Amino acid sequence: MKKRVLATFVSVFFLMIPVAFTQNTDQPDPIKKVSQTLKEGNAGELATLFNPTVEMEILGEENVYSKAQAELLLKDFFAKNKPTSFKLNHQGTKGSTSFAIGIMVTTTKNYRISVFLKSENDRMLIHQIRIEVSDDRLK
Numbered sequence: 001m002k003k004r005v006l007a008t009f010v011s012v013f014f015l016m017i018p019v020a021f022t023q024n025t026d027q028p029d030p031i032k033k034v035s036q037t038l039k040e041g042n043a044g045e046l047a048t049l050f051n052p053t054v055e056m057e058i059l060g061e062e063n064v065y066s067k068a069q070a071e072l073l074l075k076d077f078f079a080k081n082k083p084t085s086f087k088l089n090h091q092g093t094k095g096s097t098s099f100a101i102g103i104m105v106t107t108t109k110n111y112r113i114s115v116f117l118k119s120e121n122d123r124m125l126i127h128q129i130r131i132e133v134s135d136d137r138l139k
Helices: 002-021 030-040 043-047 067-080
Strands: 050-058 061-066 083-094 098-107 110-120 123-134
Touching: 030 043, 030 083, 030 098, 030 110, 043 098, 050 067, 061 067, 067 123
Parallel strands: 050 123
Antiparallel strands: 050 061, 083 098, 098 110, 110 123
């Protein structure tokens, strides 16, 4: 009887080791979510990752906006420039910060988009977005 209980305990213990070392998958990768929302032109979904204030530069006009203002500016941008694709070219993480840089192809032009995120209360939030015209083409 003791051997069976011990064997069961050891089996459960070794089955739990992989679970203990896997990352929490409840929260999707923020860079992946940023890429997907840019591809879709979904300002509302992207805004769920915004810091309460966001530094935005859209085609040379730069300012710091509230989360709601930044969402409205992006909605307006996407309405005028409907995305057809987005390709992530560079991404990285250092400490509590991450970045993503890619090319968005729209019905009007191609844009280079840079997004900078910072960890706030164990959550990666967008602090800065830059949108500039690009001559790059998706391959």
